Amino acid sequence: MISIEGLRKQFITNKSTIHAVDDLSLTIKEGEIFGVIGYSGAGKSTFVRLLNRLEEPSGGRIVIDQQEITSLNTKQLRLARQEIGMIFQHFNLLWSRTVRDNITFPLEIAGVPKNERDERVTELIRLVGLTGRETAYPSQLSGGQKQRVGIARALANNPKVLLCDEATSALDPETTNSILDLLVDINEKLGLTIILITHEMHVIRKICNQVAVMENGKIVEQGDVLDIFLRPQQQVTRKFVEQVMGTEDENESIDQLVQSYDQGKIVRLHFIGETTNQALISHLAKKYEVDINILQGKITQTQRGAYGTIFVQMIGEKTELDESVRFVTDDTSVEVEVIRDVN
Ligand SMILES: Nc1ncnc2c1ncn2[C@@H]1O[C@H](COP(=O)(O)OP(=O)(O)OP(=O)(O)O)[C@@H](O)[C@H]1O
Numbered sequence: 042m043i044s045i046e047g048l049r050k051q052f053i054t055n056k057s058t059i060h061a062v063d064d065l066s067l068t069i070k071e072g073e074i075f076g077v078i079g080y081s082g083a084g085k086s087t088f089v090r091l092l093n094r095l096e097e098p099s100g101g102r103i104v105i106d107q108q109e110i111t112s113l114n115t116k117q118l119r120l121a122r123q124e125i126g127m128i129f130q131h132f133n134l135l136w137s138r139t140v141r142d143n144i145t146f147p148l149e150i151a152g153v154p155k156n157e158r159d160e161r162v163t164e165l166i167r168l169v170g171l172t173g174r175e176t177a178y179p180s181q182l183s184g185g186q187k188q189r190v191g192i193a194r195a196l197a198n199n200p201k202v203l204l205c206d207e208a209t210s211a212l213d214p215e216t217t218n219s220i221l222d223l224l225v226d227i228n229e230k231l232g233l234t235i236i237l238i239t240h241e242m243h244v245i246r247k248i249c250n251q252v253a254v255m256e257n258g259k260i261v262e263q264g265d266v267l268d269i270f271l272r273p274q275q276q277v278t279r280k281f282v283e284q285v286m287g288t289e290d291e292n293e294s295i296d297q298l299v300q301s302y303d304q305g306k307i308v309r310l311h312f313i314g315e316t317t318n319q320a321l322i323s324h325l326a327k328k329y330e331v332d333i334n335i336l337q338g339k340i341t342q343t344q345r346g347a348y349g350t351i352f353v354q355m356i357g358e359k360t361e362l363d364e365s366v367r368f369v370t371d372d373t374s375v376e377v378e379v380i381r382d383v384n
Pocket residue numbers: 052053054059060061079080081082083084085086087088
């Protein structure tokens with residue numbers, strides 16, 4: 042759906058030249074929710090604004106749905122932008138217009154006849170869950186509701202791609218989750234390709250299939266979200282994974298655990314993405330004569346299933362313990378490491 046080659050953007054100030062986006066190449070598949078994460082100043086906003094040429098590239102090529110965006114003239118670009126919706130951190134709504142009129146606005150510009158517009162707006166209001174709020178003004182809406190208007194407005198002309206520029210950064214955690222759920226819902230219902238930039242790894246974890254990590258205008262690491270959680274290569278990526286998983290030193294040391302629990306086996310279970318393993322603990326306790334004591338750990342959910350590590354103490358007869366470890370090793374995708382084996 043989207044192909045980007047050697048994309049560059051320089052800002053020349055009187056003191057220096059800033060390479061905000063520096064030779065960036067990327068391919069994004071149709072229907073994907075693609076996350077771009079980076080710290081402030083990494084170049085994320087500039088990158089996303091280059092995609093619909095809100096910023097003019099200094100070099101490189103952008104192709105969206107077989108159309109070369111970088112070679113369009115002003116009139117062609119205006120039409121092409123109807124295929125690329127965008128939502129913003131601060132919503133960018135028209136304060137003098139109601140919910141309904143904000144959503145109607147892009148349809149007016151596109152020259153859609155009034156009766157068609159009305160029908161489409163009603164449909165969009167329903168899609169984003171704002172039925173009943175049609176006549177409210179932005180000042181009367183909560184942050185989450187404002188972003189829902191932003192989303193409806195961005196979808197008005199049936200775009201193929203939705204760009205999200207820190208769309209949940211101004212929202213509280215609960216509202217963030219409801220907006221992220223809405224984005225997933227829209228992605229599934231409409232098959233829309235979504236590019237989302239953020240500085241929050243939990244946003245990536247919750248809804249993205251693929252992620253690219255940006256630093257100094259470049260993509261330093263990229264891949265399937267679960268793989269990035271499992272094997273972050275770059276220091277900056279490890280820091281982002283720690284936002285969700287915590288750091289190693291936040292956890293009690295393994296030595297301490299082993300000393301405190303002097304019976305049975307101490308086992309580390311590493312969940313790497315299977316959704317079917319969520320009942321693993323109760324399954325083990327039913328299938329074998331073992332007691333399982335959860336000691337420490339953290340599991341989080343990605344779009345591809347559970348990821349994380351827990352430490353457990355398993356108590357029982359040696360044969361039962363060995364059998365249960367064998368079961369997890371051979372019959373599930375959970376990785377097992379026996380840390381201490383008293384039996
Ligand atoms: N119009 C501009 N003129 C000069 N420099 C700019 C301009 N826009 C962005 N920059 C610079 O380009 C770099 C990348 O900025 P950008 O806003 O894309 O980063 P970001 O990752 O989105 O960070 P943030 O989340 O803080 O916006 C920064 O050094 C920024 O100061």
